[in-house]
Amino acid sequence: MSAEDTAEPTLAITEQAIERVRGFRAQSKDPENQALWVEVSGVSDGEYVHKISLNAVHVARQDDVVQRHGDLAIVVPESSVEKLRGATIDWSHEQSGFTFVNPNKPPAPAELPMMSPPTAPPASPPIDAPPPADLSGDVAQRVIQVIDQQVNPAIAAHGGHAELVAVEENTAYLRLGGGCQGCGMATVTLGQGIEVAITGAVREIARVVDVTDHAVGTNPYFEPAKK
Secondary structure (H helix, E strand, O other): OEOOEOOOOOOEEOHHHHHHHHHHHHOOOOHHHEEEEEEEEEEEOOEEEEEEEEEEHHHOEOOOEEEEEOOEEEEEOHHHHHHHOOOEEEEEOOOOEEEEEOOOOOOOOOOOOOOOOOOOOOOOOOOOOOOOOOOOOOHHHHHHHHHHHHHHHHHHHHOEEEEEEEEEOOEEEEEEEEOOOOOOOHHHHHHHHHHHHHHHHOOOOOEEEEOOOHHHOOOOOOOOOOO
């Protein structure tokens, strides 16, 4: 059963962000029926991780929230409604991506109960402790591990995949393929999902750059400048 439109919006969206979504939507198949889906996909560094995508509005379920902004419908799945209540979506020209201001915070992890320390065993002759094992590994290999274990399983549902091209200083260069190449929401996927996952797991990486040639995809999200 599909969701009904709600009179009270769960979140706000700026005019700049609405225009960007309309631009992405215009390049998709069946744009009139495409809605902006907004949800919380996880937690990183004590903050919610936000995911936005385009999908048909009619697949929203009864308990999902559907709010209207002119001709644009925004769908918030039931599981994310309280996590996004009062949030604002904006578009950042500096970051070339969507930004979120969300007053809601994830609940703090439960503290483990204090346990009495065990009784110390009888003293034994001192021995030389072995050096701690180096589990950090190579930066590029750890980035690949995040891509294989977190990123690709997440975007595989949309027919996409990502691969690491290079790591230089604090920047990882990625190439998107499959359903992500030429996708109108590729910038959103990179900035709000992939970059958050990689920079959150690999502290040496501060920036993720997309080197995909999206112009040759089936649905490019930019056009070459007209001469």
